[in-house]
Amino acid sequence: MQNLKGKVAVITGGGSGLGRELALRCAARGMKLVLGDVDEAGMQETLNQVKALDASIESATMRLDVSKLDQVEAFAALAKSRFGGAHLLFNNAGVSVGGPVWMNTQADWEWVVGVNMYGVAWGLKAFTPMMIEQGEGHIVNVASAAGWVNGPSMAVYNATKHSVVAMSETLALDLRDVGAKVGVTVLCPAFFPTGIHDSARNRPADMADTLERSAIAEERAAAIKAAVEKGRIKATDVAEMTLKAVEDDQFYVFPHRKIKELIKLRAAAADAETTVFDSMNP
Ligand SMILES: NC(=O)c1ccc[n+]([C@@H]2O[C@H](COP(=O)([O-])OP(=O)(O)OC[C@H]3O[C@@H](n4cnc5c(N)ncnc54)[C@H](O)[C@@H]3O)[C@@H](O)[C@H]2O)c1
Structure with a gap:
């Protein structure tokens, strides 16, 4: 989608x-914004930054839990009633929890799968028909490098991000099948600085964290937090690369080029059939 x-x-x-930076990059292109998040104060801060950039940008916000289909449908209805439709959808909301996988609780799985997997599925369900009918649209699913290569202590997150890559590829094929003029992009970044390592700040009380962490799990969590904070590519760069990919109708986006090398190494490990591939220690 070019203009x-x-x-x-x-x-x-x-x-x-990333969601805030995507809003700012879209605003810089003169787009109208519809924001959804469980964090209403965070959305207000995003709008403050948007207004500081360009006071004429029109916007709407909704307190939204993406894991609930009825709320995502109401979100789509908001875009339709307020602005007549939706041209560009970013299925971006995401959360993370540590492992090891045999210790993860049912609540860990339900929370992270609810946001990262069902959240994307419900976004596709609520918005794709509107875009097909409009005859124009583009969907960006925010996956991760963790949708391709796996490190320790992230089984729940990794599983959901692999599912986002799978849904995105299948969505693009399904849209091609029906000749729809709706583009798809799947974004697959490695670590970059955001609040993702502190996802528990928005974890619902009825899915509270009861996992007792071992020393190794604490060590892994600290390593992941450090990797996020030290990421050299910033959220604003990832957002700009994503907008360029939309304008170029590009499907896969790997902001961190080294991930493509890791994917090749994983394929080589699969070809050799002997030892598990470790993305943190390739
Ligand atoms: N930061 C990284 O290193 C990194 C790497 C790869 C992929 N990602 C992905 O980027 C996306 C954006 O995350 P981020 O890094 O900006 O983290 P972030 O924590 O800064 O932002 C995530 C946002 O999602 C919102 N959210 C959480 N639960 C929600 C729910 N149920 N419904 C609606 N909104 C909800 C949070 O309130 C927050 O505003 C996620 O999908 C994440 O998995 C991040």
Whole structure:
């Protein structure tokens, strides 16, 4: 989708990190914004930053839990009633929890799968028919390098991000099958600085964290936090690369080029059939 000016961008998880930067990059292109997040104060801060950039940008926000289909449908209805539709959807909201996998609780799985997997599925279900009918649209699913290569202590997150890559590829094929003029991009970044390592700040009380962490799990969590904080590519760069990919109708986006090397190494490990591939220690 080339000319984004005046079009409607819908962003889940628009109250922090990448979602906020996507909002700012869309605003810089003159798009209208529809933001959804469980963090209402975060969304307000995003809008403050948008207004500081360009006070004329039109926007709407909704307190949204993406794991609930009825709420995502209401979010799509908001875009339709307020701005007549949605041209660009970012299925961006995401959360993370540590492992090891045999210790993860049912609540860990339900929370992270709810946001990262069902959140994307419900976004596709609520918005794709609108875009097909409009005859124009583009969907960006925010996966991760963790959708391709696996490190320790992240089984729940890794499983959900592999599912986002799978849904994105299948979505693109399904849209091609029906000749729809709706583009798809799957974003697969490695670590970059945001609030993701502190996802528990928005964890619902009825899915509280009861996992007792071992010393090794604490060590892994500290290593992941450090990797996120030290990421050299910033959220604003990832957002700009994503917008360029939309404008170029590019499907896969790997902001960190080294991930493509890791994917090849994983394929080589699979070809050799002997030892598990460790993305943290390739
Ligand atoms: N930061 C990284 O290193 C990294 C790497 C790869 C992929 N990602 C992905 O980027 C996306 C954005 O995350 P981020 O890094 O900006 O983290 P972040 O924590 O800064 O932002 C995530 C946003 O999602 C919102 N959110 C959480 N649960 C929600 C729910 N149930 N419904 C709606 N919104 C909800 C949060 O309130 C927050 O505003 C996620 O999908 C994440 O998995 C991040």
